[in-house]
Amino acid sequence: MSAHIGDDAALYALGALEPHEIAAVEAHASACAACSRLLAQAEADVAAMAAAQRQLTPPPELAERIFATPDAPTPLRRSVSRASWIGALAAAIALALVPTAYFYEQSVAMHDAMLADANAMARVASSPHRRVAFTGQNASVMYAPDGSWYVVVIRGAKHPMHVTWAHDGEQTMLGTAVPHGDVAMLYLPKSHRMDQLAIMSGGRVVGQAQLVF
Amino acid sequence: MQAPLDDEALATAFASKERWAFEEAYTRFGTLLYSTAYHVLGNAEDAQDCVHDAIARVWRSPDAYNRARGALRSFLTVCVRNEAITRLRAKARRTRLHERVAAEPQEHDEIAIVDVVEHDRLRAALNRLPIEQRQPLELAYFEQKTHVEIAAHLDVPLGTIKSRIALGLRKLGTALGGAR
DSSP states (O other): OOOOOTTHHHHHHHTOSOHHHHHHHHHHHHHOHHHHHHHHHHHHHHHHHHHTSOOOOOOHHHHHHHHTSOOOOOOOOTTSOHHHHHHHHHHHHHHHTOTTSTTTTOOHHHHHHHHHTHHHHHHHHHSOOEEEEOBTSSEEEEEOTTSSEEEEEEETOOSOEEEEEEETTEEEEEEEEEEETTEEEEEEEOSSOOOEEEEEETTEEEEEEEOOO | OOOOOOHHHHHHHHHTTOHHHHHHHHHHHHHHHHHHHHHHHOSHHHHHHHHHHHHHHHHHOTTSOOGGGOOHHHHHHHHHHHHHHHHHHHHHHHHHHTTOGGGHHHHHHHHHHHHHHHOHHHHHHHHTSOHHHHHHHHHHHTSOOOHHHHHHHHTOOHHHHHHHHHHHHHHHHHHTTOOO
16 A cells, blocks of 8 residues: 555645645545545635635535536445345346336436445345335335334336425425335335325425335 | 435535535535625626636535545535635636736735724734745635745745744634534
């Protein structure tokens, strides 16, 4: 491993390194937990400087441009072993062939998403689960009887839709189901039972599901 | 709907590329990011382009951010600031190339006025630093000079400049309430 970054952390955060030095700092910090912490602290210090300056309201059109940014590719689950990945992939392909399921005639994009969410597919393929349809939306949720995972599938989705957990009079954001082809899917590994899920679009509830445990 | 998550949970979701986290990050930190870019670049149009491009690049890159890199707010702020500095230096190079150096002071004047009048909190914290730490830190932060340029400007050895900047930044971060 290269030498620890030391004082270069401050220079990196301030943008005061020479161009050829930047990559070396990033490469070392990515492999060294101590230097990564050092870098994070220097960045927090520079952010504190920036926050101590006059704050300006950004023009509304910037938000529009930011929100129009296309989705990022879902990161592959690197911790999945090769064997389990192949198994999960096989399960995903098998699921894609089930004619009555929601993966029928998916686009290539959906197929990519399925690969990326191989863990979810493996869960559905190999674990006992329950299924409940949402009211008000062509969607369903498959979930483990112990509440350890949930897969929300929305058919006919034209845009990303938020999934929330309704509890105690509040809605907690769980994530966004992003459409690939005609289907949007969201995998939610959880540690607790959620008996009421909702799908939101444009700030309002468009679908609700009552789960039974 | 309730404010769904704290910054820690938001950072985790952002690292996992959850779309809502991307939008929520801009909603929470947009003012800081835009202000950061503006203070470097000195005009609204360039600041907008800078924030958009920097955030979009982080978002599209699979490995740009993970939780080991610390607070999402700090990480994005530094990304935007470094993008702004890169643009400023590129612009300066182009300006020199076309021998239009006379066009430069206009933008720096705008920044300089803002610095003196409106950065009281930052200025006050800087003024409490020993001059040997304050000077190189100011040259790095306000004038976007590299440590090589600062060492040459102050006629101080490179290693000394590095350690003074690092020490000064740590003190300043503590004074301004940067998380430690």
